Amino acid sequence: MIRVGIAGATGYTGVELVRILSRHPQVRIVAGTSEQYQGSALGAVFPHLGEEAGALELLPLEAERLAAACDVVFLALPHGVAGSVAPALVAEGVKVIDLGADFRLRDPEAYRAWYRHDPAPAELLAEAAYGLPELYREAIRPARLVANPGCYPTSCALAAAPLLKAGLVETRGIVFDSKSGVSGAGRGVSLGVHFGEVNENFKAYSVAGTHRHTPEIEQTLSDLAGEAIRVTFTPHLVPMTRGILTTAYFQLKEPVSREAVLEVFRDFYRGAPFVRVRPAGNLPQTKEVWGSNRCDIGVEVDARTGRVLVVAVLDNLVKGAAGQAVQNMNLLFGLPETLGLEALPVYP
Numbered sequence: 001m002i003r004v005g006i007a008g009a010t011g012y013t014g015v016e017l018v019r020i021l022s023r024h025p026q027v028r029i030v031a032g033t034s035e036q037y038q039g040s041a042l043g044a045v046f047p048h049l050g051e052e053a054g055a056l057e058l059l060p061l062e063a064e065r066l067a068a069a070c071d072v073v074f075l076a077l078p079h080g081v082a083g084s085v086a087p088a089l090v091a092e093g094v095k096v097i098d099l100g101a102d103f104r105l106r107d108p109e110a111y112r113a114w115y116r117h118d119p120a121p122a123e124l125l126a127e128a129a130y131g132l133p134e135l136y137r138e139a140i141r142p143a144r145l146v147a148n149p150g151c152y153p154t155s156c157a158l159a160a161a162p163l164l165k166a167g168l169v170e171t172r173g174i175v176f177d178s179k180s181g182v183s184g185a186g187r188g189v190s191l192g193v194h195f196g197e198v199n200e201n202f203k204a205y206s207v208a209g210t211h212r213h214t215p216e217i218e219q220t221l222s223d224l225a226g227e228a229i230r231v232t233f234t235p236h237l238v239p240m241t242r243g244i245l246t247t248a249y250f251q252l253k254e255p256v257s258r259e260a261v262l263e264v265f266r267d268f269y270r271g272a273p274f275v276r277v278r279p280a281g282n283l284p285q286t287k288e289v290w291g292s293n294r295c296d297i298g299v300e301v302d303a304r305t306g307r308v309l310v311v312a313v314l315d316n317l318v319k320g321a322a323g324q325a326v327q328n329m330n331l332l333f334g335l336p337e338t339l340g341l342e343a344l345p346v347y348p
């Protein structure tokens, strides 16, 4: 049994890790941390967990204590905190999967500029694997530290990868129009996610290259294309709890049929158990992946404008965070990639 620790077990991604891992046949959750509920049982914060998962005692965040008890630690913490505990865990031989952004950007100065924190130690940053298995599977397997991608960047990268790899589209002028449910903002209370502000409302935010996921998306797309890419990324907040829907727009280099583009997507994702390419004329909806580790993708060609439209949906807490983190854990420990993640979406 793999002994697992969850730092930040009381957050939205932390409790989603508990939900997934408590059904995983090869792991035992041995430690969980909290800032404000230290000393309480996890079940006191989340009564829905019941006796077994709820019995976990919440500890303070202490790297030595986690290292002594765990084979792998998930860091489901605010940005800046993970970067300061990961080095001590890795030094003790513990595998680390960081759900935050502290190890995602390879350029430490880009991290400083976008996140306004000191970057993580350079050596550790350099060896972190970017945890998007569909693109970086072989780099993840031997890693000591995995940087789990952001929820929006997962949807954008999976929408773009087959087209860029095949060289079918221009690398200029790519647009990602993304919509997220409110749980993407975490469990902390703030005015922007207050019921009265969100309910029956729909807004764009952090537009025109100001959202911190922009450089993360550009880093992955530049890897795929082999050249520096700039994108337009516009996030929106929608009044639902879970889910991301990204509509991506690409300019075709030459006219191509929808069937040909779909074939490129099917080829690219053959062997990727969590990406489902929809048949022609069938665009995915957020409810169709709710609670699952799936990213579903639909493709259309607009022959009038020469554009390809790609719609990608995922559950921000699962394929966008905790599920993808467990997928990465499976790769780190040589387990089947889908172990513990086979559940179908909840519908309706």
Ligand SMILES: NC(=O)C1=CN([C@@H]2O[C@H](COP(=O)(O)OP(=O)(O)OC[C@H]3O[C@@H](n4cnc5c(N)ncnc54)[C@H](OP(=O)(O)O)[C@@H]3O)[C@@H](O)[C@H]2O)C=CC1
Pocket (backbone or CB within 6 Å): 007, 008, 009, 010, 011, 012, 013, 014, 033, 034, 035, 036, 037, 061, 075, 076, 077, 078, 079, 081, 099, 100, 101, 149, 150, 151, 183, 184, 185, 186, 187, 188, 316, 317, 320, 321
């Ligand atoms: N929500 C989402 O959809 C996604 C989130 N992420 C990333 O995952 C990470 C966790 O996000 P999420 O679960 O939403 O966040 P939450 O705000 O819901 O949870 C944060 C967790 O961190 C703990 N915590 C807060 N401050 C500190 C501190 N100073 N020291 C130690 N622990 C602390 C909290 O403990 P307590 O409240 O008990 O005091 C809580 O357990 C973030 O980096 C986020 O950006 C990534 C992808 C998607």
Ligand SMILES: CC(=O)N[C@@H](CCC(=O)OP(=O)(O)O)C(=O)O
Pocket (backbone or CB within 6 Å): 099, 100, 101, 149, 150, 151, 152, 180, 181, 182, 183, 184, 185, 186, 213, 235, 237
């Ligand atoms: C709806 C909402 O607020 N979403 C969050 C992004 C989700 C997330 O947690 O991403 P990181 O892991 O990079 O922080 C936001 O826009 O800040």
